[in-house]
Amino acid sequence: MRMPKRVDARRHSKYGAVKTTVDGILFDSKAEARRYEELRLRMMAGEIEALQVHGRYPLTAHLLEKPHRIVVGDYVSDFDYLENGRLVVEDVKGVKTPLYRWKKKHFEAQYSIPIREITARSRRR
Secondary structure, three states: OOOOOOOOOOOOOOOOOOOEEEOOEEEOOHHHHHHHHHHHHHHHOOOOEEEEEOOEEEEEEEOOOOOOEEEEEEEEOOEEEEEOOEEEEEEEEOOOOHHHHHHHHHHHHHHOOOEEEEEHHHHOO
């Protein structure tokens, strides 16, 4: 007789990320939470302004036969802020999945804003 698999109440991320809460905000990884703390300090120092977490941008497509757009999904940034008066959209990445690569290309083409990628692995010491 086969024994059923034991299910752990804690869910593990496919890529090993550990969800972390800072200032009541849930981040998908420790690296993302650390980056938030860095950006918060930069904002307090006056280097950046208008810091926002998890900004949502609809990704749309034009229909050739109809004069309107359809929403095909959303790109959710990790951080948005103003640096020297310019909007910066940041994403902290440990693994660049195919879906992320597609959304990044679509976002940059639609909004004409480059995504600044912060690599989680390079931040470990």
